[in-house]
Amino acid sequence: MKTYHLSVVVATGLVGQEIVRLLQSRRFPAESISLYSSDRSVGRRVAVNQRELVISQTSPEAFRDRDLVFFAAGAEVARYWVPLAVQYGAVVIDASEAFRAEPDVPLVVPEVNPQDILNHKGVIANPNCSTIQLALLLHPLDKVNPIKNVVVCTYQSVSGYGVAAVDELARQTRMVLDGQTPAPHVFPHQIAFNVLPEVDVFMDNGYTREEWKLSEETRRVLHANNMIISATCARVPVNVGHCQAIHIEFVSSINTDDARRILSGAPGVRVTDDPSVSLYPQPWSVAGTNDVTVGRIRQDTRTPTSLALWAVADNLRKGTALNAIQIAEEGLKRGVI
């Protein structure tokens, strides 16, 4: 069996750490793994596959002789380093939004559009966490009964914004419980015991980039240019796990039994749906699991062609790190990495 030389760039963030953990637990055929980060964490030691690895400073040489590099950094870092890594001959799977809209960069959810991987020119982009979650659910339904439009409202956890955001939620929560008024640092306003309808920056049309990405990226992953997705994205005081309330209008009528059957058979999807015992997906129970979990499957009251769902996924797993590794696994299988 062939083995590969891997790198993880920014291996110390929430997503980078999750990639390193999953590479081990999924027994990814790694010949070697090297870990990189920004200045502050350089020199820190991390145990990987019973060996101790030292986190190194990112440099062009980091990509020499690497088969595959996972980028779990922000878009700015990715824009600088990804082209260098490709120049040195590595295939890059990038979790940032830097290359997602590039026509010759495949944007991939392996259960949905694995064939797109074949067209890569060195970079494969991981969609936004909310996109992966939504695309995975829409795809099996859309294949059977084309989707006209979707209204999706998100309840997103703070870990999507990184370690500092998780720390801020904990710190602010303690302060509020102690009767103090916390000042926001990471988020524009207090996030403890609050809801902020602002995920990523605002655009001129009144939408946030998160809402725009959720729409544009999902259409791209599904190859569904005519599907209309209208989103409201909000941040809630939850650590891990994004929720989505999804209201879908199809071309033809659909009943809940069919929808449940289709979703139950879809790869990467788990149906958890028994209202009689309050069984439905929730962040607390979905965090740490790999599937997109869906429940509350019911007829949308608007038309017999509409359906309503409630879905939760671990935004660090299937939302980011797991999807990136699945792209790599799919690429190996198809012989293009």
Added chain:
Amino acid sequence: MKTYHLSVVVATGLVGQEIVRLLQSRRFPAESISLYSSDRSVGRRVAVNQRELVISQTSPEAFRDRDLVFFAAGAEVARYWVPLAVQYGAVVIDASEAFRAEPDVPLVVPEVNPQDILNHKGVIANPNCSTIQLALLLHPLDKVNPIKNVVVCTYQSVSGYGVAAVDELARQTRMVLDGQTPAPHVFPHQIAFNVLPEVDVFMDNGYTREEWKLSEETRRVLHANNMIISATCARVPVNVGHCQAIHIEFVSSINTDDARRILSGAPGVRVTDDPSVSLYPQPWSVAGTNDVTVGRIRQDTRTPTSLALWAVADNLRKGTALNAIQIAEEGLKRGVI
């Protein structure tokens, strides 16, 4: 100026306390106020208008010589006592859902359908908190451009479920921060750092009663039998303030400037909408205020006839107690109380 003999039944819950506070701060023309509760709080003293009132045990005599009784109890308590209060000659404003669907009980949001008060037969019902918030926003828009359908997703605070729920959120939050796993008592699952897509009980069609009420009551308040409202209601770890992401489809095209102008002029509505400085409604800043605050007014991407909004209201104020008192004020003005 005529003054009135008032009672508040279950004056010790979150809503009852808010009613007592608002009766004072709005200088409601009260000749006397008497406060009632269940066994446990009987005998407790409360300061009202610089006088100390003792909370009494609810009894049929409690309603003798009363002009107006505010019921801030659950539906079961209301079903038992409200008919007795009416029999004793009082006009009742009931915040529970007990009588909301009765054809001869007006269901009123004073800014929307004040004329319905004229038809009361002794009982006037206060709509559900989510309904009041939604109806107040839809009404001015619907008058100008009829609404075909609405998809609304809620982010509801725990105080809608009473004092015990607020205590449970605080207790569970401390436990999670201390690394413990809390057992749920009030809610079916942990609410701290979690989201529960279950508000009120589930019905056979997969909807919760909260979702059903939000649809049916809003149609009734708006006298809009053909308007379709599809809802997902979820509970979030917030103390006070319900959020709603509202996606509306109209009969004719609508632009955001017109919508902003219409909403800015609507009674009980405040527009807070400047994304360039992260200004939008949020529970933390709306709690303790009287208006339904709306922002993030933008074109819904589905059609030029659609609009998306984000609204927050204090569920104990306009959501319940304030609306009940406004019904009374409107009844006095129209001479039917």
